[in-house]
Amino acid sequence: MLAVSPVLIAAHPAAAAPSPDVLVAEVYGGGGNAGAALTHDFVELVNKSAAAVDLTGWTVQYRSATAAAGTAWQATALTGSIAPGGRLLVAEAKGQNGTVALPTPDVAGSIAMSATAGTVAVAATADRLTCSTPDECAADTRIRDVVGYGNAAVREGSPATGASNGAAVARDASSDDTDDNAADFTAGAPTPVNARGEVPGTPGGEPAPTARIHDIQGTTRVSPKNGAQVSAVPGIVTAIRPFGSSRGFWIQDPQPDDDPRTSEGLFVFTGNATPQGVALGDAVTVTGKVEEYYPGSADAAPQSLTELTGASWTVASSGNPLPAAVVLDAASVPDVYTQDGAPDTLPLQPSAYALDFYESLESERVQVADTRVVGATNTHGELWVTTEPGQNPTAGGGTLYGSYTAQNPGRIKVASLIPFAERPFPTANVGDTLSGPTAGPMTYDSFGGYGIAATTLGNLTSAGRTPEVTRDQKTTELAVATYNVENLSPKDTQAKFDRLARSIVTNLATPDIVALEEIQDNSGPDDDGTVAADQTLSRLVAAISAAGGPAYQWRSIAPQDGKDGGQPGGNIRTAFLFDPKRVQFVDRPGGDATTAVDVRKTWYGQTQLTASPGRVAPTDEAWANSRKPLAAEFLFRGRTVFVIANHFASKGGDQALDSRFQPPTRTSEVQRVRQAAVLHDFVSKLLASDPKANLVVLGDLNDFAFSPALRQLTSDGSLRSLVTTLPADEQYGYVYNGNSQVLDHVLTSPRITRFEYDIVHVNAEFADQASDHDPQVLRMRPSTGNDFLDAIDRLFEDWLDRHPPQ
Incomplete structure (x- = not known):
């Protein structure tokens, strides 16, 4: 739990044979630290063999990331057995922060692990380990598995990266052991699971939600639960952003309320870590802290996005249908752009004002179809369309900004969540048409305002425009x-x-x-x-x-x-x-x-x-x-x-x-x-x-x-x-x-x-x-x-x- 500053040394990969049974599945040292949701550090084990493994006399051990010889290992004794394919949750030290308890641990320890760098081993011995290099640990036949993270001197291959107060390092779902921690482990939100399959919340693993998405979004721009910890928030995963500096996924409640002001969508922010263990159509419950994120800078007065941060989640089922997308068109988007005043605190009026309408759909699935392009594709892979083709059209097919009160509410930005290698983003000019449906969560950024993070992207129909050529001047001109x-x-x-x-x-x-x-x-x-x-x-x-x-x-x-x-x-x-x-x-x-x-x-x-x-x-x-x-x-x-x-x-x-x-x-x-x-x-x-x-x-x-x-x-x-x-x-x-x-x-x-x-x-x-x-x-x-x-x-x-x- 205490951050350390290890000394880096050069080391070649350890040569231990992969474990035949018990592996480290996940390591989290940020429990109870500032910004963490979980209260405890933990180590999760998995048995990849076809037979139960008796853990009597075994230990989970931890050493700091330093390369110094003689650095002491700390040990937590294991008891009981781990079922074939099963998990075993070892709770370690509790910090001063965090509000979410681990599911009931199978083993309780007290080791304070670093959030960012250290080494964890599972060993078939009650004795403290003494190895201080990858080779020494690889030669110790009592050690089943070693995981070094951050700048750890002791590790298998290269250390796993990305561990932090809000991120654990977890073995990929296949549980393969290649003896290269960097290859086998990925950073992401901590997802502790005990031997009974329980996840954070009440015993039994199926906690009641403390809030639903519409409760979190509320009827104004700022969440009434801003800054609060919520748990077991249910939703269907509707989109995933696996790239960029704002990674995460969107969820939407399939059981909406009857208030048009409250959005049923929410973004789960995972920072620089790619979301793991979620797929489109998964029914999940998510625990985390509600925060209002202001893209760019709050001082520049952008709209905010309501997010869950420091999140953990569990998947209840997969393959569920996505909630129907709200259609954005001339009939649904209000003609008046905004109401004067301080929209942060004013109740939304989505039937009267376009900005309120878009905000009421924040992070929900929305759709446009057969829309005219009014902003050409830029170098960031974005374009703008209009949902109101009759609104102040230009001769070139765009939308004219003719006064401070003619903001053109139909404009909306389109970006893509589809990898460009799979589906190149269309190179569109003003006047072209994005034919067919374009759908995805409604999002917002400070470089374009409200837009669609598209999981379904329409096809480009070109208007055939070419750059203009003016006439030559006459001799006397x-x-x-x-x-x-x-x-x-x-x-x-x-x-x-x-x-x-x-x-x-x-x-x-x-x-x-x-x-x-x-x-x-x-x-x-x-x-x-x-x-x-x-x-x-x-x-x-x-x-x-x-x-x-x-x-x-x-x-x-x-x-x-x-x-x-x-x-x-x-x-x-x-x-x-x-x-x-x-x-x-x-x-x-x-x-x-x-x-x-x-x-x-x-x-x-x-x-x-x-x-x-x-x-x-x-x-x-x-x-x-x-x-x-x-x-x-x-x-x-x-x-x-x-x-x-x-x-x-x-x-x-x-x-x-x-x-x-x-x-x-x-x-x-x-x-x-x-x-x-x-x-x-x-x-x-x-x-x-x-x-x-x-x-x-x-x-x-x-x-x-x-x-x-x-x-x-x-x-x-x-x-x-x-x-x-x-x-x-x-x-x-x-x-x-x-x-x-x-x-x-x-x-x-x-x-x-x-x-x-x-x-x-x-x-x-x-x-x-x-x-x-x-x-x-x-x-x-x-x-x-x-x-x-x-x-x-x-x-x-x-x-x-x-x-x-x-």
């Missing part, structure tokens, strides 16, 4: 694009550079100017003080040229090390690519990481930037730990065009739409509103100097068209948001948790009236993507600043469009 290239650095593969290059050349039709976001420095995420990004940008330019694009040039300003946020060490920044055959960059010195660009008039009345490129108010607190806007001047067909590239502060720290607190808090919004105000002040100054200026403000503003930050930029009419000029079902370029939304924007000054704007869907809706953002392109005809000349120019441009130069 200036094409300006924005593209978030997602932490691009020389550490990335050439394949990513090539993918981005092809999308710029083919899908975006080689814009004249490309504002890039998330360009990392030359060392990428290595936090080594590097700030220059010439290698990143030059490699992208080379890839574009190799893909058949123009010989772009680039301009940027390196940030101060560690001052612009993003991935630590990456020093992300904005940058401009431009085609020198189509547009001229006006280079004007003076711009650096901390010098603010300003606006001035020449002696002949022309408005200019004091530096090009130059950063907008880079020392203002609004840009703390965030990217600074990059302003530049360009000339196109003799006309000045001002372009400001942006990447506003991220949404990190905001509570999710599915937060347990409603409405969720958007703390990051405050900084973006301040950033919008600073940027707006600069725009106002430029337009005050030249009200007819051709000005394009674009980039990843990390906020929605309906957000306060965008209102700050557009409410006085100095800038127009072009996303609102598109049809409503096309106003998106980013997909998050099944919601199609817009974070990237192009805004223009009032003088720009002749334009065409396109969000080019090449990434966000596709499983195979070069970035998680879709690029956008503006094709515009810059104004001369003179209405008469603009009218004449329009006639000439129209003629030139009909007669392009050869």
Whole structure:
């Protein structure tokens, strides 16, 4: 029971012959320790022979994990006999914690065993053993079996691993003895059984449950039994998660109550240990501690999952039918997403609110069928579907997030519990269909909210979508694009550079100017003080040229090390690519990481930037730990065009739409509103100097068209948001948790009236993507600043469009 720190020594496997009869079946040294359910340590023996074995004069012995010679063995004398195929339970020391007693032990001892490392032997002798190495013990013919666990110096082969306060090491069900503890034993929840087949609980092995699942789940989000120990909770095993850091299995009560607020499902958490001795359809009784688990962090306000931890269980029968799955569809899922207030404590209203409905089904079997994919398969093997196909559909088959109160309750995540080697997870794009039934327990995580841990997975029916290709700009059109290239650095593969290059050349039709976001420095995420990004940008330019694009040039300003946020060490920044055959960059010195660009008039009345490129108010607190806007001047067909590239502060720290607190808090919004105000002040100054200026403000503003930050930029009419000029079902370029939304924007000054704007869907809706953002392109005809000349120019441009130069 006391943790020890053994000294490791090298040892070769012992050469003892496998025992002909009695073996150690299970060892548990965590009894009564902090977090343990059971009160006692124990050793369980099994007789694998066909005849009873008289144990008179035998002992179970224990030594610490140390390699020191002369380390004393402790012994518990055995009595009676063990039946062929039977078990014998030896109780050892009792700890200070735990609430669950062992079944009545066949032998009682008092050895305090380590929870994590030690050696147990069963020996046909009453004498204390003296061996201190694997070879010495293998040579002792009195020893029937040796089990070393943790870092035990004495063991057979390699020691068994994974023992802890909540986990025993148990011999695999076959009871074979290969003389390799690591191969023969697996860590898992302790499952003591005595000679009469009794399990933890009252004598007789069939204890009455202290609670049923619906009693544990209760009528709110938090269990009324949170923190309490419960025993003999009955249920049918409906799913098993044998992988990851949150392993365990789901059970569901086949005898539900009549309260729709109380879930009949429960997750039994086994930590890093794969659940042993349970299979789908097993009827089990489970003992453990009720806990509310908050995925990620409770401070981030996710929903919680009610679980049983430190659990032990017994199987009463196998092959039982699984409880019928609750169907999730447009008829069953409420149209209203949530109720305001503190849902932790408010009684659930599953017929009124979608979040309450999902919570009332937590860990129960649910099913969707023939559902449209609204979030493409990600790298974690997850996708999103909608149970309400008519809910705010996009042109691409997704679900549009159009306001803070239009959360789209039909969205639900799908992950798989089926091994990928047995059934590969479908590679789905938005608009595809997951045909047939998809079923499994309702679960929740902080990276997607409520979802199905699928034991039955539908088949993918492709919608046949391919990435979009925008048209080429005409001779008289200036094409300006924005593209978030997602932490691009020389550490990335050439394949990513090539993918981005092809999308710029083919899908975006080689814009004249490309504002890039998330360009990392030359060392990428290595936090080594590097700030220059010439290698990143030059490699992208080379890839574009190799893909058949123009010989772009680039301009940027390196940030101060560690001052612009993003991935630590990456020093992300904005940058401009431009085609020198189509547009001229006006280079004007003076711009650096901390010098603010300003606006001035020449002696002949022309408005200019004091530096090009130059950063907008880079020392203002609004840009703390965030990217600074990059302003530049360009000339196109003799006309000045001002372009400001942006990447506003991220949404990190905001509570999710599915937060347990409603409405969720958007703390990051405050900084973006301040950033919008600073940027707006600069725009106002430029337009005050030249009200007819051709000005394009674009980039990843990390906020929605309906957000306060965008209102700050557009409410006085100095800038127009072009996303609102598109049809409503096309106003998106980013997909998050099944919601199609817009974070990237192009805004223009009032003088720009002749334009065409396109969000080019090449990434966000596709499983195979070069970035998680879709690029956008503006094709515009810059104004001369003179209405008469603009009218004449329009006639000439129209003629030139009909007669392009050869």
